[in-house]
Amino acid sequence: MTDSPDLNVTFYNSLQPAATAGVYTVTVEQHLVRDGVRIDPQDDPLPEVADRYEIRAAQFFLDPTTVHATYPAAGASGLYTHVLPHITLNRALLPWERELISRSEEREPWLALLVFAEGEVDDDPEAEGVFTQRTVRELRNPGAGTLGPALNDRVDLDLECRTIDVPARVFTANVPREDELRFLTHMRDVATSPQRRDDGEVMAEGQYAVVAANRFPRAPGSYAVHLVSLEGWTGRLAEGSLPGDTERVRLCSLWSWSFTNDPDGSLNPGKLLRNLVAPGEDDRENLALRLVPSGATASSQEAEYALQRLRHGYTAVAYRTPSGENTYAWYRGPCTPLTAPQLPLNETDGPYTTADHALIYDRQHGLFDVSYAAAWTLGRTIALADPDYSAEVTAARREMANRDATLSALSADPERARHDPGAPPGTVALRELSTADFGPGLVRALQAPLVREPSPRRAARTARIGTRALLADARARQSLTAAADARTPTTSPWLERLGLLRGVPFNHLVPDPRMLPPESLRAFRIDPGWIQALVAGATDVGAHTSVDRDLEPLLRQRLLRDRGTGEPAAGLLIHSELVRAWPEFDILATVEGDPVEELRRDHLAHNVLLLLWDAVPDLVVIREPGQGIHFGINDAERISLRHLTEGRLGYPTGEEFPTADTQKTVFDYLRPGRADGGRDVLHLRGDDGLVSALSTACGLTGNDRLEPGQFALELVNAPVEQVLLPRMLRCKCVADTFVKYDSGPDFGSTDPLLVKNNGPTSNVTRIAYLRFDTSRLPPADRVDRAVLRVHASAMDTGDFDLKAHGTGSDWEEAGLDWAGKPDLSESPLGVAHLGPVGVWAWLEFDITEYVRRQAGSRQLSVALTKDESPVQAAHLTSREAADTRLRPHLAVTIKQSTPTSGEAR
Numbered sequence: 001m002t003d004s005p006d007l008n009v010t011f012y013n014s015l016q017p018a019a020t021a022g023v024y025t026v027t028v029e030q031h032l033v034r035d036g037v038r039i040d041p042q043d044d045p046l047p048e049v050a051d052r053y054e055i056r057a058a059q060f061f062l063d064p065t066t067v068h069a070t071y072p073a074a075g076a077s078g079l080y081t082h083v084l085p086h087i088t089l090n091r092a093l094l095p096w097e098r099e100l101i102s103r104s105e106e107r108e109p110w111l112a113l114l115v116f117a118e119g120e121v122d123d124d125p126e127a128e129g130v131f132t133q134r135t136v137r138e139l140r141n142p143g144a145g146t147l148g149p150a151l152n153d154r155v156d157l158d159l160e161c162r163t164i165d166v167p168a169r170v171f172t173a174n175v176p177r178e179d180e181l182r183f184l185t186h187m188r189d190v191a192t193s194p195q196r197r198d199d200g201e202v203m204a205e206g207q208y209a210v211v212a213a214n215r216f217p218r219a220p221g222s223y224a225v226h227l228v229s230l231e232g233w234t235g236r237l238a239e240g241s242l243p244g245d246t247e248r249v250r251l252c253s254l255w256s257w258s259f260t261n262d263p264d265g266s267l268n269p270g271k272l273l274r275n276l277v278a279p280g281e282d283d284r285e286n287l288a289l290r291l292v293p294s295g296a297t298a299s300s301q302e303a304e305y306a307l308q309r310l311r312h313g314y315t316a317v318a319y320r321t322p323s324g325e326n327t328y329a330w331y332r333g334p335c336t337p338l339t340a341p342q343l344p345l346n347e348t349d350g351p352y353t354t355a356d357h358a359l360i361y362d363r364q365h366g367l368f369d370v371s372y373a374a375a376w377t378l379g380r381t382i383a384l385a386d387p388d389y390s391a392e393v394t395a396a397r398r399e400m401a402n403r404d405a406t407l408s409a410l411s412a413d414p415e416r417a418r419h420d421p422g423a424p425p426g427t428v429a430l431r432e433l434s435t436a437d438f439g440p441g442l443v444r445a446l447q448a449p450l451v452r453e454p455s456p457r458r459a460a461r462t463a464r465i466g467t468r469a470l471l472a473d474a475r476a477r478q479s480l481t482a483a484a485d486a487r488t489p490t491t492s493p494w495l496e497r498l499g500l501l502r503g504v505p506f507n508h509l510v511p512d513p514r515m516l517p518p519e520s521l522r523a524f525r526i527d528p529g530w531i532q533a534l535v536a537g538a539t540d541v542g543a544h545t546s547v548d549r550d551l552e553p554l555l556r557q558r559l560l561r562d563r564g565t566g567e568p569a570a571g572l573l574i575h576s577e578l579v580r581a582w583p584e585f586d587i588l589a590t591v592e593g594d595p596v597e598e599l600r601r602d603h604l605a606h607n608v609l610l611l612l613w614d615a616v617p618d619l620v621v622i623r624e625p626g627q628g629i630h631f632g633i634n635d636a637e638r639i640s641l642r643h644l645t646e647g648r649l650g651y652p653t654g655e656e657f658p659t660a661d662t663q664k665t666v667f668d669y670l671r672p673g674r675a676d677g678g679r680d681v682l683h684l685r686g687d688d689g690l691v692s693a694l695s696t697a698c699g700l701t702g703n704d705r706l707e708p709g710q711f712a713l714e715l716v717n718a719p720v721e722q723v724l725l726p727r728m729l730r731c732k733c734v735a736d737t738f739v740k741y742d743s744g745p746d747f748g749s750t751d752p753l754l755v756k757n758n759g760p761t762s763n764v765t766r767i768a769y770l771r772f773d774t775s776r777l778p779p780a781d782r783v784d785r786a787v788l789r790v791h792a793s794a795m796d797t798g799d800f801d802l803k804a805h806g807t808g809s810d811w812e813e814a815g816l817d818w819a820g821k822p823d824l825s826e827s828p829l830g831v832a833h834l835g836p837v838g839v840w841a842w843l844e845f846d847i848t849e850y851v852r853r854q855a856g857s858r859q860l861s862v863a864l865t866k867d868e869s870p871v872q873a874a875h876l877t878s879r880e881a882a883d884t885r886l887r888p889h890l891a892v893t894i895k896q897s898t899p900t901s902g903e904a905r
Helices: 136-140 168-174 269-277 301-311 371-385 387-410 427-433 440-448 468-470 472-487 493-499 529-538 546-559 579-583 691-698 708-715 848-852
Strands: 008-012 022-028 048-053 065-073 084-089 111-117 132-134 160-167 184-192 208-212 221-229 248-260 313-321 325-331 361-363 367-369 520-526 570-575 586-591 598-605 610-613 621-625 631-632 639-642 653-656 670-672 679-682 721-723 728-740 755-758 764-773 785-795 800-805 828-836 841-846 859-865 869-876 889-894
Touching: 008 708, 111 168, 111 208, 132 136, 132 472, 136 160, 136 248, 160 168, 160 472, 168 248, 184 708, 208 708, 248 427, 269 520, 269 579, 325 371, 371 387, 371 529, 387 472, 387 493, 387 546, 468 472, 468 546, 472 546, 493 529, 493 546, 520 529, 529 546, 570 579, 586 598, 631 708, 639 708, 653 691, 691 708, 728 755, 755 859, 785 800, 785 828, 785 848, 800 841, 800 869, 828 841, 848 859
Parallel strands: 325 367
Antiparallel strands: 008 184, 022 048, 065 084, 084 208, 111 221, 132 160, 160 248, 184 208, 221 248, 313 325, 361 367, 520 570, 570 610, 586 621, 598 610, 621 721, 639 653, 670 679, 728 764, 728 889, 755 764, 755 869, 764 859, 785 841, 785 869, 785 889, 800 828, 800 859
16 A cells, blocks of 8 residues: 555644634824833823724624535434534634633634434424524523523624524533533644545545534434534533523524434444454455355265365356266356466467367366366357457458468569558559659660560469468568458457456356355455456457468457556455445555555446456455544444554554453443433543543643644544455565664665674674565554564674664665664564575564564564674675565564454554
């Protein structure tokens, strides 16, 4: 996966305006001062100038263009139990443009996002996000039993605004406390090219204000979300702060929408992903595309033979022999659970008119393998079913056969054989006219006296040559190639699509539905021989004569010309409701960190997805489709913690809050919000509040607490992802060098590296430094074993130890010298023994604990040293070595995991 993020978001606590909305008086006084002393007369001062200004900001009405996005989207229905609804505003200053609590050092936002369930709001009993249009006078003075905001007299009382009446108990239970408001609002700065997310939000560059709710929609049902103004509610937000006779409160609702939390009718992505990969937790081979009966054992050699065939991806199919007997045969499609052997075929073989040439007969067991015969027949059938393709190929064969006959006839006349019969008429004459000698020759002929020419002699003729001999002649081959190209303008892309298995029926890919049961994921390799037979069946169309046979290699070469994509090597099949729920989602495949090209991605059915890659990946990540940035908790009802330090800021730490061993969840930090006493509103402040506990979990001590931007970052819910790792993951070396005592940075591109120790101040002492890309490594608990492997040889004398030390990664390959070398760990991470002089061998250092401690880092560095000795040195193959197999690397054994919330590591 690429190191560069596709989305770069910076979270800020707030965006404080220089002045909030209100009326301001600016007074200008003039004084004459010399040497710091006023010299203007005190009894007759210079005149003052005063003026009044008003700064206006949104108060009772919100322009619809101000709203950038909402989450969940308006009218959405899904699983939102663990989500905090939020609204994104295009005007980044908006939440802080009006005064709410003027005594605070940092202005509190005057907006809050309140979530109401069905039956909780008088004006919106169905929780549809509706409101009542009233005047500001009716908002401020609602009548007996209803409390309105304490607004000043400068407001226009005749303005209309959206309002809702909320029962006092519901308001007090759900409204954030004054000291909680700042943690629910922040500003974010987005740096990216526009990216549309599945819920409609466009993550475009710019600054945005985000207001989050403090209530989880835990119960199923409809919910209304209202962005309300808290101006005039200072001192009324705490429990018990409303007057005793207050039955309801009237709020100004600037924006509203509704959504439905439907857990039963929604998919649980984490659970579905977990089920997809669960069979591979005990044995990765369980994720291979094959049919092996559960608990099957071999009681005989014949049974063992059958089980072996099944393990190799074959299935038994009904088959009638050429002699008419009914039996069964083995069939395997292009998708295999292992690397298929190369077929002993010659590209010049063919064309064929039947599939018999592709049958494989097992003499020992008397059974046929019809895999390649079926592929050839299928390719021929698909070709004949397409009239345009079959017409082109047939026309090309006939045109080439005609051109072959013409060239063969012309070959008997050496003079005429020099000319291309396919050239346009007059080309020969034009060619002669264009020669440099034509003009002077014509002049000489006209000036010469007329003489009687002798009678022309009969041209010497030779025997015609055959097709195979013609193909050896460059001019004839070029003429035949031109004939083929002129008749086949669309065949090359058609065959390219066929080579990607387009048009191949599903039962040829998966011959037995039990190989891909519902809610399953299967990985496979591609059998190139099967695709070769498939394509051959299509290219053999229209072949009937011996001339067709002789011209076949040239025609096939032209039919397969200009292929724009590579050939598939591996792929993935997913049969799951996840495919229907996520029509588009990320599946990232890499080999040693480099992306694998995705050649094809198709929905073969509403719940079946096929992917083909041009290489066999060693890492596959299945990730929930992007839904913008939303806030909440993971499926375990915990917060997936993120780094708050530079360098790793925002990346997952691999830890959760609360930790699993405490048996707590975030729902333990809720206060009652529902009439039945159900807890669904975040309790943020106080020693027992979420902010304090989360601050401690993030490593903050004493009076240090999370700031609003940091709190928002910790609550960002990343897409659910499942990482499919091999048992062994190879991390490549991305930088290596060695430093020499009292020398400069001259060894960054050296191969081999040197390690030597003649003493701490010897100018021949050398320490090797290696840095590895560990961005693909999983969290520490999934690292089973990590081994540093270095290809090395002893110099001068052998039989000594090399030591691996942990070190920092803040160094550059081309700039590292002795003076700037990073410090080494006091104790070696591992020791490996080097054998006799001149014998190259792999040294292995077990550095498992070091790798686990470095989990979450994108890079990891190791230094290699040896004990002091004047006659011992080691050569190490570097990453610049021509043979890539001998370069240093980390070999990490991985334990399979359950789905996590995270992003590119």
